[in-house]
Amino acid sequence: MNPIAFLFRSSIGRKVLMAVTGVVLIGFIIGHLVGNLQIFQHPDHLNGYAQFLHQLGPLLWVARLGVLVCVVLHVWAATVLTLENRAARGAEAYAVAHTLRATLSSRMMRQTGVVVLAFVIYHLAHFTWGVADRSHFKENLAHYTMQSEYRVAGFPVVKAGTEVLDVHSMVILGFQSPVVSLFYIVAVGLLSFHLLHGIESMFQTLGWRSERWAGGLRKIALVFCAAYFFFNLTIPGSVVAGRLKQQSAHLVAVPGR
Amino acid sequence: MSAATTTKNFSVTLRVWRQAGTKQAGRFVEYAAKDLDPNMSFLEMLDVVNDELTLKGDEPIAFAHDCREGICGTCSCTINGKPHGPGKGIATCQLYMRSFREGDLITVEPFRAEAFPVVKDLVTDRSAFDKIQQAGGFITARAGSAPEANAAPVPKPDADLAMDAATCIGCGACVAACKNASAMLFVAAKVSHLGLLPQGQAERDRRVLAMAHTMDELGFGNCTNQYECSAACPKLISHDFIARMNRDYLTASVRSVFKVESASSGGGAG
Ligand code: HEM
Ligand code: FES
Numbered sequence: 001m002n003p004i005a006f007l008f009r010s011s012i013g014r015k016v017l018m019a020v021t022g023v024v025l026i027g028f029i030i031g032h033l034v035g036n037l038q039i040f041q042h043p044d045h046l047n048g049y050a051q052f053l054h055q056l057g058p059l060l061w062v063a064r065l066g067v068l069v070c071v072v073l074h075v076w077a078a079t080v081l082t083l084e085n086r087a088a089r090g091a092e093a094y095a096v097a098h099t100l101r102a103t104l105s106s107r108m109m110r111q112t113g114v115v116v117l118a119f120v121i122y123h124l125a126h127f128t129w130g131v132a133d134r135s136h137f138k139e140n141l142a143h144y145t146m147q148s149e150y151r152v153a154g155f156p157v158v159k160a161g162t163e164v165l166d167v168h169s170m171v172i173l174g175f176q177s178p179v180v181s182l183f184y185i186v187a188v189g190l191l192s193f194h195l196l197h198g199i200e201s202m203f204q205t206l207g208w209r210s211e212r213w214a215g216g217l218r219k220i221a222l223v224f225c226a227a228y229f230f231f232n233l234t235i236p237g238s239v240v241a242g243r244l245k246q247q248s249a250h251l252v253a254v255p256g257r
Numbered sequence: 258m259s260a261a262t263t264t265k266n267f268s269v270t271l272r273v274w275r276q277a278g279t280k281q282a283g284r285f286v287e288y289a290a291k292d293l294d295p296n297m298s299f300l301e302m303l304d305v306v307n308d309e310l311t312l313k314g315d316e317p318i319a320f321a322h323d324c325r326e327g328i329c330g331t332c333s334c335t336i337n338g339k340p341h342g343p344g345k346g347i348a349t350c351q352l353y354m355r356s357f358r359e360g361d362l363i364t365v366e367p368f369r370a371e372a373f374p375v376v377k378d379l380v381t382d383r384s385a386f387d388k389i390q391q392a393g394g395f396i397t398a399r400a401g402s403a404p405e406a407n408a409a410p411v412p413k414p415d416a417d418l419a420m421d422a423a424t425c426i427g428c429g430a431c432v433a434a435c436k437n438a439s440a441m442l443f444v445a446a447k448v449s450h451l452g453l454l455p456q457g458q459a460e461r462d463r464r465v466l467a468m469a470h471t472m473d474e475l476g477f478g479n480c481t482n483q484y485e486c487s488a489a490c491p492k493l494i495s496h497d498f499i500a501r502m503n504r505d506y507l508t509a510s511v512r513s514v515f516k517v518e519s520a521s522s523g524g525g526a527g
Pocket of ligand 2: 321323324326328350
């Protein structure tokens with residue numbers, strides 16, 4: 001077999017595919033969260049950041065395509081492996097179902113994954129394509145004028161005075177609907193729950209887990225998932241709680257600080 | 258398990274899977290197992306029930322067994338949803354009736370896996386494991402008199418770890434317990450017990466690839482790292498061996514791509 005066939009055809013290969021795409025997706029969601037937390041700073045930050053991403057042009061498309069390929073492969077592997085697993089039990093299921101130690105998170109991977117996938121599609125419809133909430137979509141809002149320069153790693157990338165889309169307002173207006181915010185919070189909660197097993201699982205799949213540090217790995221996964229959930233929660237949470245308002249002036253209070 | 262030895266006899270109800278043959282449909286049948294000595298083994302209890310069935314002219318419950326001391330891996334069945342029944346690190350033959358209470362309803366099923374077809378009642382055909390073994394669970398050694406034992410030095414930790422893997426009795430409880438009927442723990446144990454030793458190095462890459470691919474072909478499921486297998490294993494073999502096999506498989510598959518092959522393959526003095 002050639003190496004590609006190993007990855008796509010064998011059981012362990014597909015699991016590796018699942019783990020590696022999982023790592024890329026985790027990297028993406030961390031970057032995405034860190035970028036989004038700029039909402040608690042002056043609107044120049046989030047708006048400048050969004051403008052910077054769009055200025056990347058073809059590079060942005062390379063990144064988008066990379067993430068898309070990972071999502072497709074991850075979901076494809078999950079589907080194929082799950083179907084095989086169903087068939088492997090045979091025609092007759094056990095009359096007495098019994099779980100010895102499989103965690104709830106590990107038993108819910110398919111369900112949490114499907115909700116996350118649905119959420120990702122809704123999220124794109126909401127903030128990228130603008131079909132979920134047209135009136136608050138960035139292209140239908142007044143443009144924003146950058147008050148100061150936006151820098152990435154010290155390099156100025158968006159000049160002061162540039163007219164940009166008002167992503168800061170779009171997000172806040174979007175989250176003023178409690179239903180939408182609740183859906184975001186639940187979905188991100190389920191994603192964190194998916195990762196609670198996913199992080200441990202990918203270490204095992206890649207052969208980097210052993211009982212010597214399994215306890216430490218579990219704690220790392222737990223802390224990561226709790227932190228990931230908390231920081232995601234702060235954005236819709238602050239809007240719904242009225243702590244984060246659409247504004248053009250200075251700094252916005254960060255809740256809990 | 259508690260060793261509290263009660264002496265009072267008691268009775269339970271068995272709910273046993275009866276299936277006349279691989280192609281026939283099966284169903285559960287209830288049997289009263291009365292006046293049981295708490296210190297009789299589960300298999301002895303089945304013997305008693307079968308004696309009664311035979312006397313009544315009924316077909317006795319078919320169950321597999323051989324050594325009855327936890328070393329052959331024959332006595333595979335699922336008791337109350339757990340392969341080999343309640344208790345840690347035991348085979349069915351090491352399960353005693355004192356693990357149950359008066360009036361319990363005990364459900365006894367065969368191991369459930371597409372790759373382990375039911376032969377009759379509780380007996381399954383687990384020759385799929387033999388096929389995996391035949392694909393690579395061996396070493397090539399010079400025949401003749403045994404070589405000097407210390408000729409190939411084996412570090413003590415490696416020997417111990419290899420021995421942990423080698424305790425596998427091939428009973429199939431890992432497959433039966435796995436939510437996906439995956440054979441990863443069995444294959445990992447067999448791959449590791451040879452792969453950890455110097456004698457197993459010659460075929461190391463070929464072994465892990467061949468055994469893993471044979472496992473796939475036989476219709477076992479895929480591991481989801483939930484570790485039900487190692488919890489059900491009568492020898493408590495660790496799922497660390499699965500991580501080790503994953504690593505071994507990855508390295509072997511990359512290496513196999515760049516492997517240089519002799520132009521004059523086959524034949525010749527090896
Ligand atoms: C942002 C999105 C996602 C991330 C970051 C993510 C991450 C992960 C990671 C790291 C793993 C562990 C890989 C391994 O077992 O070795 C995993 C497993 C899995 N994921 Fe996802 N995933 C995502 C979305 C999805 C979606 C949309 C689905 C379903 C349609 C899904 C279904 C699964 C399944 C079934 C597993 C296998 C679980 C197991 O091995 O028990 N995931 N995911
Ligand atoms: S009969 Fe041999 S292990 Fe139980």
